[in-house]
Amino acid sequence: MHILATEGLTKRFPTVTAVDQLTVTVGSGVTGLVGANGAGKSTLIKMLLGLLPPTGGRASVLGLDATSRGAEIRRLVGYMPEHECLPPDVSATELVVHLARMSGLPRTAARERAADVLRHVGLAEERYRPVGGYSTGMKQRVKLAQALVHDPKLIFLDEPTNGLDPRGRDEMLTLVRRIGTEFGISVLVTSHLLGELERICDHVIVIDGGRLLRSSSIGEFTQATQTVTVEVDEGLDELAARLAAGGQAVSPQGRMLVVKVLGPETYDAVRDAAADLGLCLIRLEQNRHRIEDVFRDEVGAHV
Numbered sequence: 001m002h003i004l005a006t007e008g009l010t011k012r013f014p015t016v017t018a019v020d021q022l023t024v025t026v027g028s029g030v031t032g033l034v035g036a037n038g039a040g041k042s043t044l045i046k047m048l049l050g051l052l053p054p055t056g057g058r059a060s061v062l063g064l065d066a067t068s069r070g071a072e073i074r075r076l077v078g079y080m081p082e083h084e085c086l087p088p089d090v091s092a093t094e095l096v097v098h099l100a101r102m103s104g105l106p107r108t109a110a111r112e113r114a115a116d117v118l119r120h121v122g123l124a125e126e127r128y129r130p131v132g133g134y135s136t137g138m139k140q141r142v143k144l145a146q147a148l149v150h151d152p153k154l155i156f157l158d159e160p161t162n163g164l165d166p167r168g169r170d171e172m173l174t175l176v177r178r179i180g181t182e183f184g185i186s187v188l189v190t191s192h193l194l195g196e197l198e199r200i201c202d203h204v205i206v207i208d209g210g211r212l213l214r215s216s217s218i219g220e221f222t223q224a225t226q227t228v229t230v231e232v233d234e235g236l237d238e239l240a241a242r243l244a245a246g247g248q249a250v251s252p253q254g255r256m257l258v259v260k261v262l263g264p265e266t267y268d269a270v271r272d273a274a275a276d277l278g279l280c281l282i283r284l285e286q287n288r289h290r291i292e293d294v295f296r297d298e299v300g301a302h303v
């Protein structure tokens, strides 16, 4: 089932088209929305929340039209904005309780729920101190907590790792993954770093200049380009010729062969060819592609 869908969605500002004829669907689970700064990620999220009217096309979230039913969408969706937007002189607890109350929870339930989400995001005693004195990582956690407090079905996280050091990024990414798996909340998370989303997403959408470049599952991203490295003690040329004659895509690389994985049969073909030729197989190693590499290759091919 689609949790959101856009069709020809477009947003033109006077001097720039931020989102350009975007047609994409997102299923449940954790979806990464990747694009360079200015690619149109935040604009897309604001249109999905019904906060910004599109210039063209349409979008629906959880089956609701984003232009006409924005308020209902915002009731069901949590939103962690990109930029710092927290009032400095209230504590995390006060702020999150307040926002829980604003989303309709009674006083006691709001307190309990705020305490729960603050604990989940990893804010302990510091939650009673004013937010103004927090580190960037702590502020990001508060923004995440307020996005979760009304028990949403779906959350939009706009650059949650922005401004964090490597450890903070790691912790935030782990948290985002947990929200998608343990809490069962679907997540749309943006980043300008393709590599960092690989670990936590089921699906990735890549946009550039407001246009869709690619939308696919992490598996498709990586499997399409999987290769194995083959090393034999001698007879490399013979092995390459035998594999090529058998329909395998082979390229020599120094003292090794790189064979494109066309399916599980590729491994059998390498093993059988080596055995038939009486060669000693030293290495048969699967090369794990990072989506960043795949993407770089694809973009490179279009330039």
Ligand SMILES: Nc1ncnc2c1ncn2[C@@H]1O[C@H](COP(=O)(O)OP(=O)(O)OP(=O)(O)O)[C@@H](O)[C@H]1O
Pocket (backbone or CB within 6 Å): 013, 014, 016, 017, 018, 035, 036, 037, 038, 039, 040, 041, 042, 043, 044, 082, 159
């Ligand atoms: N309110 C606005 N008025 C005019 N131009 C805007 C407005 N909001 C965004 N833009 C422009 O639209 C383009 C897309 O911006 P957007 O913020 O959606 O990108 P982004 O992918 O979220 O990048 P970033 O992470 O840097 O915010 C940019 O060129 C930006 O300058």
